[in-house]
Amino acid sequence: MKYSNTITSFLFIFLILFKLPVEASDYRNEFVHANNLYSKKQYAKSANAYETLIQKGVRNGYLFYNLGNAYIRMGETGSAILNYVRAKSLIPRDENLAANLKFAIQQTLDKIEPPPLGTLNILFFWVNDFSLNELIFFSLCLNFIFWVNLALWLYFPSLKIARNALLFVLLLSFISVGIKIKNESDLKLGVILAENIEVKSGHSLDTITLFQLHEGALVTIIGKRNGWLEVRLNEKQKGWIPENSLGI
Amino acid sequence: MILKKYTASLAILLSFLLTPALSTIGFGNNISVTATVDKTSLSIEDVLRLSIVIQGTQNTPPPELPSLPSFRVAAAGTSSSTQYINTQRSVSITHNYRLTPMKTGTVRIGPARVRINGDTYSTQPITIEIQKSSNNSRTAGKTAFVEAELSSKKGYIGEQLVYTFRLFHRIDAKNLNLQLPFDSKWFHKENLGEPKAYLKIINGIKYHVQELSMAIFPLMEGLITIPSSIIELDLLYKTQNRNRQDPFSQFFNDPFFGQRTQVQHKVLRSKSLEVNVLPLPKGAPKGFKNLIGEFKISSKLGKRNLEVGDTTTLTVTVSGRGDVKGVTIEEPDLKNHFKIYPDKPEVKQIVDKKQIRGEKVFKFALVPLVEGSKTLPQFILPYFDTNKGQYYIAKTQSITLDIKPSSTKEKLNLVKSNQQSLKKDKPEVQTLGKDILPIYTELDEFKNNDTYSLTFIGVTFSSPIILFFILLFLIKWKNRMKYDVAFYRRRNAFKNANQRLKDMKDHSKSKEFARQLSEILRGYIGDKLNLKGKAITAEEVEACLKESNYQPSQAEDTRKFLEKCETFQYARMNLGSTEELLDESVTLIKVLEKQ
Numbered sequence: 001m002k003y004s005n006t007i008t009s010f011l012f013i014f015l016i017l018f019k020l021p022v023e024a025s026d027y028r029n030e031f032v033h034a035n036n037l038y039s040k041k042q043y044a045k046s047a048n049a050y051e052t053l054i055q056k057g058v059r060n061g062y063l064f065y066n067l068g069n070a071y072i073r074m075g076e077t078g079s080a081i082l083n084y085v086r087a088k089s090l091i092p093r094d095e096n097l098a099a100n101l102k103f104a105i106q107q108t109l110d111k112i113e114p115p116p117l118g119t120l121n122i123l124f125f126w127v128n129d130f131s132l133n134e135l136i137f138f139s140l141c142l143n144f145i146f147w148v149n150l151a152l153w154l155y156f157p158s159l160k161i162a163r164n165a166l167l168f169v170l171l172l173s174f175i176s177v178g179i180k181i182k183n184e185s186d187l188k189l190g191v192i193l194a195e196n197i198e199v200k201s202g203h204s205l206d207t208i209t210l211f212q213l214h215e216g217a218l219v220t221i222i223g224k225r226n227g228w229l230e231v232r233l234n235e236k237q238k239g240w241i242p243e244n245s246l247g248i
Numbered sequence: 249m250i251l252k253k254y255t256a257s258l259a260i261l262l263s264f265l266l267t268p269a270l271s272t273i274g275f276g277n278n279i280s281v282t283a284t285v286d287k288t289s290l291s292i293e294d295v296l297r298l299s300i301v302i303q304g305t306q307n308t309p310p311p312e313l314p315s316l317p318s319f320r321v322a323a324a325g326t327s328s329s330t331q332y333i334n335t336q337r338s339v340s341i342t343h344n345y346r347l348t349p350m351k352t353g354t355v356r357i358g359p360a361r362v363r364i365n366g367d368t369y370s371t372q373p374i375t376i377e378i379q380k381s382s383n384n385s386r387t388a389g390k391t392a393f394v395e396a397e398l399s400s401k402k403g404y405i406g407e408q409l410v411y412t413f414r415l416f417h418r419i420d421a422k423n424l425n426l427q428l429p430f431d432s433k434w435f436h437k438e439n440l441g442e443p444k445a446y447l448k449i450i451n452g453i454k455y456h457v458q459e460l461s462m463a464i465f466p467l468m469e470g471l472i473t474i475p476s477s478i479i480e481l482d483l484l485y486k487t488q489n490r491n492r493q494d495p496f497s498q499f500f501n502d503p504f505f506g507q508r509t510q511v512q513h514k515v516l517r518s519k520s521l522e523v524n525v526l527p528l529p530k531g532a533p534k535g536f537k538n539l540i541g542e543f544k545i546s547s548k549l550g551k552r553n554l555e556v557g558d559t560t561t562l563t564v565t566v567s568g569r570g571d572v573k574g575v576t577i578e579e580p581d582l583k584n585h586f587k588i589y590p591d592k593p594e595v596k597q598i599v600d601k602k603q604i605r606g607e608k609v610f611k612f613a614l615v616p617l618v619e620g621s622k623t624l625p626q627f628i629l630p631y632f633d634t635n636k637g638q639y640y641i642a643k644t645q646s647i648t649l650d651i652k653p654s655s656t657k658e659k660l661n662l663v664k665s666n667q668q669s670l671k672k673d674k675p676e677v678q679t680l681g682k683d684i685l686p687i688y689t690e691l692d693e694f695k696n697n698d699t700y701s702l703t704f705i706g707v708t709f710s711s712p713i714i715l716f717f718i719l720l721f722l723i724k725w726k727n728r729m730k731y732d733v734a735f736y737r738r739r740n741a742f743k744n745a746n747q748r749l750k751d752m753k754d755h756s757k758s759k760e761f762a763r764q765l766s767e768i769l770r771g772y773i774g775d776k777l778n779l780k781g782k783a784i785t786a787e788e789v790e791a792c793l794k795e796s797n798y799q800p801s802q803a804e805d806t807r808k809f810l811e812k813c814e815t816f817q818y819a820r821m822n823l824g825s826t827e828e829l830l831d832e833s834v835t836l837i838k839v840l841e842k843q
Contacts, residue, residue, distance in 0.1 A: 031694050035687060059698045059699075060693075060694055060696060063694070069684055069686075069687050070687075073684075100685055103683075104684075131697070132699060133700060136699075136705060140709060143709055147713055147715070148712065150716055154719065206315050206317050206319075208320060208321065
């Protein structure tokens with residue numbers, strides 16, 4: 001009785017602490033409906049249905065992937081790439097997604113190289129193959145195993161289950177999470193949604209046009225001011241574009 | 249002495265460290281922002297230099313310029329200065345801009361703004377007069393001028409026109425920056441080689457000419473205006489010392505020592521040009537693929553007499569004036585008669601008298617499969633000749649082949665060879681089309697991938713750590729209870745005393761009651777202080793409690809209680825006094841336990 005009360009109290013605190021996210025399974029019927037619209041080649045309607053689900057707070061990589069497909073069929077390459085990029089952060093190892101993203105990028109007019117990887121990203125090469133959630137989950141599991149291992153060691157001091165190796169892997173996993181968070185905050189990618197946009201030297205229309213970009217071009221966002229975004233293509237080419245011409 | 253030396257060194261070090269830091273500190277009360285221009289009246293060929301000086305601080309964001317649609321704005325660097333006048337330090341930073349006028353008239357440069365420490369400072373507006381070029385006639389002996397011309401004022405869609413830009417300059421010019429105005433929406437353009445440089449005499453004045461030609465292909469019909477080409481350049485005026493009486497000046501005016509040069513930045517514009525782009529006439533022949541120009545097509549066969557299984561090469565050459573890169577030729581229809589292996593076409597393009605000419609060569613390897621005489625079909629190339637304004641069809645000559653049967657030996661070889669070639673020359677699987685992969689419909693995939701909340705991460709992360717330390721504490725406590733006797737006695741003192749007091753109630757009438765009560769209390773104190781409690785006297789108990797930081801009153805109460813118990817051991821006790829004594833002992837133990 002005493003223990004059951006403790007467990008009930010613990011569960012109550014747990015429920016208060018964790019705000020439950022929107023559960024995707026609640027919207028399964030709407031997902032099926034959107035898929036059916038896509039199958040009937042009503043791409044605009046299916047895109048609308050997918051967008052509605054996203055607005056309701058559903059965050060699912062396959063949902064963004066399907067939305068990207070709908071936009072490709074509608075000929076809106078920029079929106080398609082934007083949603084594929086969003087899907088990539090959630091399902092980074094999906095082969096179909098990689099193929100469709102490549103296809104969509106081939107439809108664009110500008111030849112743009114992906115942003116170069118930093119030294120940390122080269123050393124921690126696996127970071128880009130996992131989503132942030134996966135890395136956090138892996139770190140939490142490792143953290144649990146490490147402390148359980150330590151606890152076992154207290155009871156059975158002769159039992160040394162690779163404690164140092166576990167600690168090393170645990171630290172690596174924490175650093176990986178840190179790099180991933182840094183990448184997601186620093187390397188903010190944006191996609192040009194306008195058909196043709198002039199990249200200016202400053203955040204004003206009367207500044208010099210440095211170069212032009214076309215729909216679907218991927219850029220790295222490095223700054224923001226007065227409704228303008230500073231974007232970078234590579235080490236040499238960067239400039240300002242109006243905020244509303246870019247999808248983030 | 250040593251201390252003084254170190255103090256001096258520290259002061260020097262601090263001054264070095266603080267000087268750059270201080271330079272970035274704003275002096276809020278003395279901040280001022282002013283805008284200046286190098287001239288208020290200029291011609292459209294000149295460049296205006298705008299300087300925004302921020303006095304009183306150097307650590308500011310760049311100024312926000314007003315809207316300047318009449319100018320093209322380019323940053324021209326910043327400069328900062330620090331001055332000390334009578335121990336007063338003043339700092340400033342200057343942001344320079346180069347404004348290239350785009351139209352004539354009176355133009356107002358609005359206030360530029362700078363935000364410093366939450367305050368906004370604005371500059372005063374400046375009015376500028378932009379006049380037309382001082383002399384529009386190019387023959388009036390100008391130092392430098394430009395011109396642009398088009399090979400024709402009208403042309404068909406896709407016809408090659410030549411746009412020529414020329415820069416004439418009498419004196420040296422450097423830092424040339426040319427901007428050609430072609431819009432990719434209206435024209436496709438191709439370079440016609442490197443710029444040419446030559447000399448030309450105009451009205452007796454020698455000019456250096458830089459000429460750049462470009463082929464342009466109109467993409468849309470209608471009257472199209474090609475806007476002005478703009479070139480920015482620095483003209484280098486060589487100046488001489490006017491004091492010709494001074495022998496030193498004459499000496500240093502010698503070219504050996506170089507001459508002083510004065511640089512003038514100029515912006516020159518060519519006139520805008522108009523071109524009437526005509527649509528292609530109706531009646532295009534079948535197979536016409538927007539090929540514009542004048543072309544010839546010819547075919548050649550490597551070997552005409554051959555046997556079944558032999559290989560020969562069919563070469564088709566398209567050459568002429570126009571864009572040959574876009575020419576395509578379909579594979580000849582020779583099914584069941586030949587195996588055909590097309591080669592990658594080769595393109596050569598040259599510029600001849602400002603006209604793009606080229607040659608594209610298609611090669612097909614033919615392997616006859618059946619014997620007999622066979623005539624290869626003609627290749628047809630429809631095109632539109634812009635000079636004559638008509639469609640034409642270029643054709644190749646028919647070629648007839650005589651294919652003999654292969655000999656027996658060779659026949660065997662042929663079979664063998666075919667098998668080998670099937671392996672060797674098996675064509676790679678060709679990609680016929682590209683498309684996206686289908687959508688995901690499995691509902692198992694449709695789960696929320698929302699990022700874990702910080703609370704979840706925090707609790708999940710810290711839970712095993714907290715549990716571990718609780719476990720560690722429990723283990724240590726258990727071990728201490730096991731091995732530390734004093735600790736064990738102290739922890740169980742109250743529990744044992746309480747239990748014994750409960751057990752005593754049945755004997756409350758006994759004379760032994762007071763003795764047992766005294767023993768329980770001394771036992772409790774002995775356990776708490778790790779002493780042999782039963783053997784110590786009331787005075788010793790008081791002393792021990794005082795030593796162990798119990799309050800003197802508690803120690804005294806305990807002694808008095810023990811003395812009372814000793815008294816009752818030899819005196820008669822009634823029921824009320826035993827109960828009173830028992831309550832008193834319970835209270836005393838509780839008070840001592842709280843300590």
